[in-house]
Amino acid sequence: xxxxxxxxxxxxxxxxxxxxxxxxxxxxxxxxxxxxxxxxxxxxxxxxxxxxxxxxxxxxxxxxxxxxxxxxxxxxxxxxxxxxxxxxxxxxxxxxxxxxxxxxxxxxxxxxxxxxxxxxxxxxxxxxxxxxxxxxxxxxxxxxxxxxxxxxxxxxxxxxxxxxxxxxxxxxxxxxxxxxxxxxxxxxxxxxxxxxxxxxxxxxxxxxxxxxxxxxxxxxxxxxxxxxxxxxxxxxxxxxxxxxxxxxxxxxxxxxxxxxxxxxxxxxxxxxxxxxxxxxxxxxxxxxxxxxxxxxxxxxxxxxxxxxxxxxxxxxxxxxxxxxxxxxxxxxxxxxxxxxxxxxxxxxxxxxxxxxxxxxxxxxxxxxxxxxxxxxxxxxxxxxxxxxxxxxxxxxxxxxxxxxxxxxxxxxxxxxxxxxxxxxxxxxxxxxxxxxxxxxxxxxxxxxxxxxxxxxxxxxxxxxxxxxxxxxxxxxxxxxxxxxxxxxxxxxxxxxxxxxxxxxxxxxxxxxxxxxxxxxxxxxxxxxxxxxxxxxxxx
Numbered sequence: 001x002x003x004x005x006x007x008x009x010x011x012x013x014x015x016x017x018x019x020x021x022x023x024x025x026x027x028x029x030x031x032x033x034x035x036x037x038x039x040x041x042x043x044x045x046x047x048x049x050x051x052x053x054x055x056x057x058x059x060x061x062x063x064x065x066x067x068x069x070x071x072x073x074x075x076x077x078x079x080x081x082x083x084x085x086x087x088x089x090x091x092x093x094x095x096x097x098x099x100x101x102x103x104x105x106x107x108x109x110x111x112x113x114x115x116x117x118x119x120x121x122x123x124x125x126x127x128x129x130x131x132x133x134x135x136x137x138x139x140x141x142x143x144x145x146x147x148x149x150x151x152x153x154x155x156x157x158x159x160x161x162x163x164x165x166x167x168x169x170x171x172x173x174x175x176x177x178x179x180x181x182x183x184x185x186x187x188x189x190x191x192x193x194x195x196x197x198x199x200x201x202x203x204x205x206x207x208x209x210x211x212x213x214x215x216x217x218x219x220x221x222x223x224x225x226x227x228x229x230x231x232x233x234x235x236x237x238x239x240x241x242x243x244x245x246x247x248x249x250x251x252x253x254x255x256x257x258x259x260x261x262x263x264x265x266x267x268x269x270x271x272x273x274x275x276x277x278x279x280x281x282x283x284x285x286x287x288x289x290x291x292x293x294x295x296x297x298x299x300x301x302x303x304x305x306x307x308x309x310x311x312x313x314x315x316x317x318x319x320x321x322x323x324x325x326x327x328x329x330x331x332x333x334x335x336x337x338x339x340x341x342x343x344x345x346x347x348x349x350x351x352x353x354x355x356x357x358x359x360x361x362x363x364x365x366x367x368x369x370x371x372x373x374x375x376x377x378x379x380x381x382x383x384x385x386x387x388x389x390x391x392x393x394x395x396x397x398x399x400x401x402x403x404x405x406x407x408x409x410x411x412x413x414x415x416x417x418x419x420x421x422x423x424x425x426x427x428x429x430x431x432x433x434x435x436x437x438x439x440x441x442x443x444x445x446x447x448x449x450x451x452x453x454x455x456x457x458x459x460x461x462x463x464x465x466x467x468x469x470x471x472x473x474x475x476x477x478x479x480x481x482x483x484x485x486x487x488x489x490x491x492x493x494x495x496x497x498x499x500x501x502x503x504x505x506x507x508x509x510x511x512x513x514x515x516x517x518x519x520x521x522x523x524x525x526x527x528x529x530x531x532x533x534x535x536x537x538x539x
Contacts (some may be wrong), residue, residue, distance in 0.1 A: 002135055003497075006054050007347065008177045011222065013085070015360060016176045021164065026218050029496070032070075032486060039107075040375065041417045043377055043435040044224060044373075044376055044377050044380055044422045046247075046435070046439075047241075047377065047380035047381045047383070047384050047435075047438070047439075048380045048383075049292060050273040050384045051383045051384040051387055054090070054384065054387040054388055054393060055091055055095070055099075055195070055387060056091065056390075057391075057393065058087060058088060058089045058090045058091060058092070058095070058387075058391035058393060059089045059091025059092070059095075059392075061087035061089075061255050061393070062086075062087045062088060062089030062091070062391075062459040064087075065086070065087075066087040066396065067084045067085060067086040067234065067396070067398060068084070068085050068395075068396050068399040069083060069084060070084060070085045070399075070404075071398070072084050081148050084401065085392050085395050085396055085534075085538070087391060087392055087396060088390060088391050088392050089391070090387060090390065090391055093152060096392065098470060100286060100386075101461075102386065103383065106382045106383055106385075106386040107378070107379045107382045108415065109220070109382075109523065110215070110381070110382035110385070111214075111215030111216075111218055111219060111379055113215075113217055113378050113382070115211035115214075115232065116208055116211060116212045116371075116374070117194075117213065117368070117504060118209055118333050118334065118337050118369070119207075119208045119211055119333050119336045119337055119473070120368075120371065121336065121337055121364045121367065121368075122336060122337035122339065122340035122341035122344070123207075123208060123336075123340045123367070124347055124363055124364055124366065124367025125340060125341050125344035125348070125360055125363045125364060125367075125368075126340040126341070126342070126343060126344030126347070126364060127363075128344075128348075128353075128363040128367070129344045129345065129347045129348030129351065129353050129354055129363065130286070130289075130347065130348070130351055130353050131289075131290075131343060131344050131347035131348070132159075132169075132171050132233075132409055134289070134290055134347070134351075135290065136155055136159060136166070136169050136170050137169070137173060137280070137281075138175070138282050138286075138287075138290060138495075139151060139154075139155045139209070140152055140155055140170065140173060140174065140177060141177070141281055141282070148177060148178075148181065149254050149255055149275050150175075150251040150325075151368070152170070152177070152188065152191045152192050152195065153172045153191050153192070153195040153199075153246070153248070153250035153251050153254070153325075154170075154195065154216045154243070154247045155170055155192075155195065156170055156191070156192045156193070156194065156195020156196040156250075157195045157196075157199040157202050157203055157243050157247060158204065158205065158243075159195075159196055159201060160199070160201075160202075160203050160207055160209070160241065161194065161203060161205050161206075161208075161217060161227070166192070166195070166196035166253045167197075167199075167481060167482070170192050170195075170196060171189055171192040171193055171196065171482060171485055172485050173192075173433075174188035174189060174191060174192035174487060175188045175192075175489060176188075178191075178490070179265070183259065183263040183265070184263070184264070184265040185265060185442070185489045186258075186260045186262055186486060186490065187240060187254055187258050187262055188322060189482065189486055189501075190254060190258050190501050190502060190505070191250060191251070191254040191258075192249045193471055193502065194246075194253070194254070194502065194505040194509075195246065195247070195250055195466070195472060197470040197471050197478070198246070198250070198467060198468060198470060198471045198502070198505050198506065198509050199240065199242070199243070199246035199247075199250065199466040199467060200466070200470055201235070201239060201301050201463035201464065201466065201467040202242035202243045202244055202245070202246045202467075203239050203240070204237055204239075204240050206232060206233065206332060206336055207336075208235060208336075210232045210233070210235070211232035211271075211332070211336075212457070212531070213437055213459060213462075214230045214231060214232045214461070215230075216232050216385075216437050216438050216441050217230045217437075217441055217445060217456075217458070218230040218453045218455070219385050219389075219441070219442075220394070220441035220442045220444075220445035220446060220457040221399070221445055221446070221449065222389070223442060223445075223446045224287055224386075224398065224445075224446045224449050224450065224538070225449070225536075225538065228455065229330070229410060230455050230456060230459070231329045231529070231530070231531070232330065232332045232333055232336075233329050233332050233459045233529050233530050233532075234455075234456040234459055234528065234529045235382050235456065235459060235528050235530050235532070236527050236529045236530060237462050237526065237527055237528055237530070237532075238517070238520060238528040238529065241516070241520060242513065242516065245276055245512060245513065246509065246513075247471075248343060249505075249508050249509060250258075250505060250509075253508055258501065258504065259502045262521060263377050265489070265518070268455070269489070269491060270446045270488065270491065277361050281346050285350075285351055285352070285364040286351060289346075289347045289350040289351035289358060290347065292346050292347065292350045293343040293344070293346050294343070294345035295346075296342050296346040297339065297342075299342075300338060300339050300343065302344050303337070304335055305326075306485055307328070308323065308326070308328045313328075314327075315327045315328040315331070316328065317433075323530060323531065325435050329531060335463065344363075344395075345360050345419075348360070360429075374473065374501045377435065379422040381435070381438045384438070384439075384440060384453035385438065388442045389442070394442040394443065394446055395446060397446075397447070397463055398443065398445075398446030398449070398450055398470050399444050399446075400449040401447040402447050402448075402450035402451055403442070403446075405451060406451075407532075409417050410450075411451050411462070411474065413518060413521075413522045415448065415453075416449065416461045416514075416517065416518075417446060419448070419458075419461055419462075419464040420461050420462075420510070420514055420517075421463070421465065421466050423436070423440065423462050423465025423466055424464075424465035424466070424469045424510060425467055425469075426465075427465060427466050427469045427470065427473060428469055428472070436466060437462060437466070440462070441459075444460050445459075445463070449536045449538075452535050452536055452537070453534070453535060453536060454532065454533045454534055454535060454536045455536070456527075456529055456532035456533065457521060457532075457535075458530050458533055459530055460517065460521075460528040460529075461517060464513045464514060464517060465509075465510075466511070467489055467513075468477075468506050468510040468513060469506055469510070471502040471505055471506055472499045472502050472503055472506045479498070482498065483495065483498050486498060486501075494516075494523070521534055522534075
């Protein structure tokens with residue numbers, strides 16, 4: 001039903017038009033968030049402006065002779081002879097030469113670029129063969145009535161391994177499933193959306209976002225320690241335990257808060273004929289293909305384990321024999337590629353979606369075709385990060401920020417509370433995880449490193465803030481798609497409806513996840529990932 005600006009009139013079905021809801025302080029706040037987010041330029045433009053701004057600011061601070069005392073010990077790599085960190089101007093002839101000579105290498109050597117491209121080659125094969133979609137459907141449709149909620153949230157968390165699969169496949173499927181069981185379909189949307197997006201940084205498996213964020217974290221850490229390495233597995237342990245937290249909290253909120261609030265569903269509110277909806281179970285060929293793909297996945301996992309678990313494993317550290325610093329951890333992106341490529345190809349051949357090696361190659365090529373915008377974004381992000389490092393603005397900001405935190409006495413684990421909240425707030429207006437981290441990591445990673453915390457722990461804390469507000473920000477790239485699913489069942493639903501529906505998940509996830517982070521890292525003393533230290537010591 002369109003809004004022509006006149007009086008409300010009955011629609012073609014005979015139902016009266018729904019009067020606009022009264023605007024409350026909360027809806028006005030949501031409108032403000034949306035307005036502020038819309039003021040931001042495209043992320044590519046944002047990074048281009050940041051890069052230019054760094055050049056201009058470096059000229060000003062360089063002319064003023066801004067400097068701070070280098071906290072690194074004498075003899076540390078990159079430390080000047082007089083122990084000072086000075087702003088370096090790029091707004092001069094030497095700066096112009098450096099920019100021109102390194103523009104290409106800034107891009108090609110940017111760590112997240114290659115890691116994401118390689119990982120997505122394998123994931124793309126698994127996605128386009130139909131393996132990932134069939135696996136999600138099989139998991140959800142085979143769940144009992146009592147277990148369906150927990151299965152949907154859990155499947156949503158796992159779907160993060162393959163980016164949009166959860167949004168495109170699981171969320172509409174959850175709505176149909178809930179409606180077929182006599183439950184409110186919006187509760188199904190909410191449960192799936194909470195798992196897919198609110199639990200974005202929880203998973204049992206590594207996905208494409210892990211090497212992406214690790215690469216950005218490494219670039220930021222090297223502003224302080226030029227030799228520091230951050231593996232894609234940096235947060236794996238914390239991700240795995242978080243999976244069960246998010247699944248439990250998401251299930252509880254759905255059944256105890258969201259469904260009672262929604263009440264019984266009235267099909268008359270739908271914008272489509274729901275009688276035409278039906279669940280599509282897996283057919284015989286899909287089931288057979290899943291069995292073969294599962295066997296292939298077990299075989300690949302077994303070979304990887306054989307190369308890592310035994311003391312003589314070729315992927316262990318050849319010098320120490322340990323897993324720490326091993327080719328297994330440093331080459332995890334290659335293993336992600338293989339783990340998705342082989343089962344995906346097997347599924348495609350058994351199912352018939354792949355008939356030759358050319359189909360597999362085409363699946364990889366199609367995946368690369370979808371990454372044009374990402375590559376453009378990375379080009380400008382790489383320049384911003386490089387300029388930030390050359391000018392020493394990142395190091396100066398970090399030292400000044402760390403000194404401020406020491407002055408006010410906020411140096412203990414409590415420092416992560418405002419950090420997580422800041423990340424959650426910024427995410428309301430800059431919904432891309434990679435774009436947000438590329439902007440904030442060069443500031444916060446060095447700053448918190450100087451307080452003694454490792455980049456791996458800092459990244460884990462960032463991911464909590466980034467994930468938990470995904471589901472309440474209109475700036476999230478799939479928010480409009482989810483709203484379209486919602487209006488299918490409630491035709492007059494709007495942005496306020498969506499955010500009100502998801503806000504209980506966001507608040508609960510944020511509080512519960514932050515508590516888990518504190519207990520896991522600082523009370524139990526558990527690492528956030530394999531060979532990932534909790535504290536950083538310079539020198």
